[in-house]
Amino acid sequence: MPLSKLAARGNDAFARRGRRKEARPGELLDAALDLFVEKGFAATRSEEVAARAGVSKGTLFLYFPTKEDLFEAVVRENISGRFGEWNEEFDAFEGSTADMVRYCMRMWWERIGATRASGITKLIISEARNFPKLAEFYQQEVIRPGTALVRRILQRGIASGEFRGIDLDYAVYGIVAPMTFLLMMQHSLWACAPQDWPMDPDRYIASQVDHLLHGLCARPQTREGTA
Amino acid sequence: MPLSKLAARGNDAFARRGRRKEARPGELLDAALDLFVEKGFAATRSEEVAARAGVSKGTLFLYFPTKEDLFEAVVRENISGRFGEWNEEFDAFEGSTADMVRYCMRMWWERIGATRASGITKLIISEARNFPKLAEFYQQEVIRPGTALVRRILQRGIASGEFRGIDLDYAVYGIVAPMTFLLMMQHSLWACAPQDWPMDPDRYIASQVDHLLHGLCARPQTREGTA
């Protein structure tokens, strides 16, 4: 190794060592999430993940024995098991169910869409058929409890008379579809192709909530609380 | 192939070969579309495409010099340039704008969602960041005209007083998001993980249309034309 390289490594190596074994898996998972979301599983090279995490190729395999293990860990790591907490939040919610729907979609954005976990949705949808085991896992850990949560909100509205009698099984998609669409587009077309007009998530959500609650059709009476 | 063998080939063989030759690229594109949608670009092997199309690996490269060329062709081939025709259809549409919305979403399903072209949506969204050129192309060939079409429908409703005054830029997603979501899920999670309840596209669409037009909120007056 040339002297210049040795000298250049000095501080780096020190800093890297100092970072600790415990921090490594997290750094690697972050790097991997970004790349898997950006390029997909197959097109992401292990070495690139390692490089982005600031370590060598070998180090990656010290923590994740195979690329698939890394992928699994990325998905599991970013699937918050926070539905219990969120359910409680909605149980304690005081206010109209319309506000709950609005709150639900905003939280979805703030707590997932605006965080690094947002890429997971696109990742899962893109790779589901290559990783059926993970798809199943996601179905059970995210979709099932998420759907249940949304369903309870809608049911509350119906029970209280705030909402019309609707087909619950399909109504959940009224909330789920626009949010999933938002997260996916964020990490695909909107991330690379120039759009024709700016996309503001808050306005997007407000618009979707408004349609969902009140419909497009004009009606005589005044409406309260259009965000 | 020796001349003697060629001479021995019946006329049928020549005829079949001739007919098949015309069909080749199409068969290859069909096979490629299926596989790209199922596994992604990188995880799809060229040989598999050829095998599914019933030809040899060499033949594939005869028609598409590289795998990327094949991918481009798959996307371009499956992007309907029928927006002109569809625009005319809506120009000639007689009926309420609510019916137009309903018609629009049903046609979207029938003419794209229920055909093999439906995979393109998933393909583009999954691979956009690896193929920005194609994403750009898709943006211009599909998203722009599609958005414009939807926009015109909504504008008609507003102009006629059927619809409330809404933020048009975001309102288009009221139609686009649920349809895109449907197409995406068809080719990812719903295709591999067992769902908790059956998914019927027609009911899904009916439900989304109903919400979009009339909202979830209960209201005193009667409504016309809920599908």
Next chain:
Amino acid sequence: MPLSKLAARGNDAFARRGRRKEARPGELLDAALDLFVEKGFAATRSEEVAARAGVSKGTLFLYFPTKEDLFEAVVRENISGRFGEWNEEFDAFEGSTADMVRYCMRMWWERIGATRASGITKLIISEARNFPKLAEFYQQEVIRPGTALVRRILQRGIASGEFRGIDLDYAVYGIVAPMTFLLMMQHSLWACAPQDWPMDPDRYIASQVDHLLHGLCARPQTREGTA
């Protein structure tokens, strides 16, 4: 690629193609046998096997999906199932059992020791514990029938009164051990370390046969047929 290289490849490529698909596996197995015997399984690089067979690395994997498959094929290929034929040969043998023993060991040398199959013995013994499945296979395909053959020879001698009453289970090693030793040394120490005196297989065998039949101990009576 520089022109010189292209020019140089011309004839080679032609010759190689001409060699035929059917010949490839055999050429690869020959190359692999040599290298496995020389360096062991783990220390032999796949590329080297391919190079020695005059093909590229990729071609090797066209015929043998993994290095272990190649190893298995090498062993199986070189394990002649000719014990049936040899048994018949000995059944038809006319002459003294002493001659049979002598004939047996000479044939062992001529038909195995002096051919490329001779390396298999060293290979199996060296790698047995890394490939228990193959060791088992070898035990059943070679050791068991080989032992049986030798056993029948000795039994014939005892039955006819030519040989003393001996412990048959261990007596077979009187023939097997010196032959195995010869084959192993051929491919290990004798192949690389300078010996103190020349080793002539024929004299080695003659000497071993002589000891085996007549012993080292002097005896009064004359002996017939010492080779």
Next chain:
Amino acid sequence: MPLSKLAARGNDAFARRGRRKEARPGELLDAALDLFVEKGFAATRSEEVAARAGVSKGTLFLYFPTKEDLFEAVVRENISGRFGEWNEEFDAFEGSTADMVRYCMRMWWERIGATRASGITKLIISEARNFPKLAEFYQQEVIRPGTALVRRILQRGIASGEFRGIDLDYAVYGIVAPMTFLLMMQHSLWACAPQDWPMDPDRYIASQVDHLLHGLCARPQTREGTA
């Protein structure tokens, strides 16, 4: 390690460490011998050697700078330089040369075959061509003096008239081959594949000695000292 921790260590710990430190290389060599014999040089991982010796990977390289150094040390360590002593033993031997032969083979088994040094034979024969320097070393340190020892025994028998006049250069293999075969098989096929009948080294040796001294052929006169 912080000073406080060092201070906290009892005297016992220091004592143990002191004792162990002396033992380290030996423990490593023992572990390495076992693994090299079992799997061969290339297939044995350094870390596994360290683990079996109960130390860390780093410690192994503290004592043996490279894996090859370790291999060399293993071989050199396990090559008994006791030929001088053994020669004296045979010089002082009182009894028939037949008994010497018997004694020689039994000692070979007891002092080498039944100890962990027995693996060296298999190791050398398996790896000779990858380590010609070691093969040469083995040739000079073991084979040459071993052969000389055996040769002297046989020569004694011939000189005293106990043995027939035989080709000494090849006669040594009458003793060397069966013993080497026994040691090799112990560490290869017999160690992993189920045998067809039990193998008792003592009976094996007795049988080989009997053949070697008296031959298989029946003879009229009585024999003395068949073990």
Next chain:
DNA sequence: AATGAATGAGGGTTCATTCAT
């Protein structure tokens, strides 16, 4: 002296692409 996290060259394997037939 001992540790074990980190490294990166090396080797097995895949697969897009070529080209003689």
Next chain:
DNA sequence: GATGAATGAACCCTCATTCAT
């Protein structure tokens, strides 16, 4: 045009070796 054997660059992963602690 069609084939499929052959190629070799590229990628996943291993493991001997280093070195900060």
